[in-house]
Each structure stands twice: as C-alpha cells, then as structure tokens.
Amino acid sequence: MKPTSNRTRQNDPEGLRNRVLDVAADLFQMRGYHATSMKDLIQATGVSGGALHHHFPTKKSLALSVIADRVAPAVRQTWIDPIRAAPSLARGISGVFAEITRAADAHGRVAGCPLNNLALELVLSDADFRNAIDAVFVEWQSALAERIAETRGGALLDRAKRTDAAAFIVSVYSGAMTLAKSKQNASSLRSAASILSYWLREREFA
C-alpha cells in the first residue's frame, strides 16, 4: 500500500522536512527566492500544503532554515572544511577553486554561490535574512583569518589586517563566481585562482 503524504509526514517528519529543504535550496539557487512560490514547492516536493505549512509556517521561515541547514553547511563543506584540513592556506584555496571549477565544467552550467545569490536578493529586504546571511560570511571569513594567522606573512599582521585579507579572498571568489555565472563558464574562476595564488605567495600567506 502506497503511503499517503500525510502518513509520510507522520512516519518521517524529519525526512519530509529534509526533502522540502533540499528542493527549496535547489529552487532558490536556480530561480531565486522571490521567483519560487510555496505552490511551486508543494508541486516540486509532492508534500501537502498542510504538511509544508506545519514545518514552515511562512516562506520566510523556510528560507531561514534553508540558510541555516543548507547554505551554511554548503559553505562549510565547499570552503571552510577544506581550508581547515589543507596542508597550507595556499594549497587549500587552490584546491577549493579547482574543485568548484571542475564541478562547473562537469555540469556545463554555473548556478553560482548559494550564499552570494541569496545575499544580493534578500539582505536589503529583511533584517533576519541579513543577519543569517552575514553570519555565514563571518564564519567563512573567520576560518580564513585563522589560517592566515598561521602563515609567515599573516603572523606579522594584526587581527584587523588578517580579517581584511580574509575578506579580500572571499571577495575575489564571490566576484569571480558572479562573472562565471554571467558568462556561464568557469574562466573567471580559473584566472582569479591563478592571480590569487600568486598574491598569497607574495604576501607570504602561502
């Protein structure tokens, strides 16, 4: 017997919540927040309107969960964890760019950075969105600043200058990804990685 969507919810509320978050994260990434309606989400997930509203009473609450439970983990998985695990900052950054470039080439499509996409669409509209998005940028910058502190060049800088250097790295990546998305190819990411790698060596942030 095929379970009804109501039974699915009662039997596996966590699974249903995860399915909604996966689909919402994907639609927000490909179309944007405002271009995705709750009706689109009901159709794309197959969950009932009641079940969707039980987990996410408003579209805003859904988006805040997407930021906390999908976008922030994506930034950790793509950027923060590899940077922390890398033998050096420079090799960590090269590895991150190489992996993102490889993925863009493989997909033949550049969907962009989910954090940057939601940032430009949402931060002006709502303080909760802004705080949630900025917190992810801060976490990302802090992880980079920590690794910068461990380098020969970074050890010579004060905390504020290390934070500036970390923001610079995030900016280069974010901007290069915007160009890559606009051109629908990874060339700007490849050239940014090469220029950034040279810059890191020169600043002794390697």
Add this chain to the structure above:
Amino acid sequence: MKPTSNRTRQNDPEGLRNRVLDVAADLFQMRGYHATSMKDLIQATGVSGGALHHHFPTKKSLALSVIADRVAPAVRQTWIDPIRAAPSLARGISGVFAEITRAADAHGRVAGCPLNNLALELVLSDADFRNAIDAVFVEWQSALAERIAETRGGALLDRAKRTDAAAFIVSVYSGAMTLAKSKQNASSLRSAASILSYWLREREFA
C-alpha cells in the same frame, strides 16, 4: 487644469518612459526584479497601466530597457568614464572606490551594484537577460584591460592575461560590494581598495 496621465503620455512620451525607467531601476535595485510587480510600478510612477504597457509590453522588456538605459550607463558613469579619464589606472581605481565608499557612508545604506544585483537574480532564468548583463561586464572589463595595456606591467602581458587582470579587478569590487551589502557598511570596500591598490603597484599596473 491638471493633465491626465494619458495627456502626460501624449505630451511627453519620452518623459514618461524615463520616469518609468527611473522608478523601475530603483525598485529592481532595492527589492529585486521578481519582488517588483507591474502593479507596484503603476503605483510608484502614477502612470496608467495602458501607458506603461504601451512603452513596455512585458516586465521583461522593461528590465531589458533598465539594463540598457539605466544599469549600463550607471556602470559607465561610476567606473568606465572615471577609469578612462584618470591620470593612471591605479589612481582611477582608488578614485572609484573612494567615491563609492563615500556615497555608501553618506546614504548610511549599501544597496549594492545594480549590475551584480540583477546578474545574480536573472542570468540563469533567461538568455536575453544573460546576454544583456554579460555585455555590460564585458564593456567594463574591456575598459580596464585597455588601461592595463598602457601600464608598464600590462605592456608585458598578452591580451588574455590583461583581460584576466581586468576580470580580477571587477571580481574584487563585485565581491567586496556583496560583503558591504551583507554587512550594510563599506568596510570591505575600503579594505579591498587598499589591498587592490598595493597589488596594482606590485604588478606595475599603476
């Protein structure tokens, strides 16, 4: 006698078109394309639905005109013209960042770069949007690459490397503006300008 909106259109169609483009550019910048309805535009401009549709039969046609007649000129006025007129590339770039930072400080609010905002929201959804937006990025990059060619360091590079360096400058600015918008202050623009200025001197792109 107060003119009706219909008379306004008949008497000054160019003025009406300009008013709609000004308001649409502002709403797209502050809220985004999808969060702005044709009804919002009718209310904000005071023009009739008939007059609006006469000039812009679809929201897409309006957005393409906003890109061509408001966003592209804004990039020219803010970036391209000052870079072309500056005594050197480095001084041109410092001046652009200083002016944008000053404006952000004066407004107490960072609305972001109109080109980047529309790029992240629209390029995946429609090829016409993507082409229109990419053309502005290409014009911006080309103006920078031309000035790079005139520098001592740039003269040593081939055309592809100069284009890469230009894309890097656009990326740094675009990414730093995204951070500035997320934080609602200009600190990331200030620190990016300082790091970029150092980089330009080192590459002899000054």
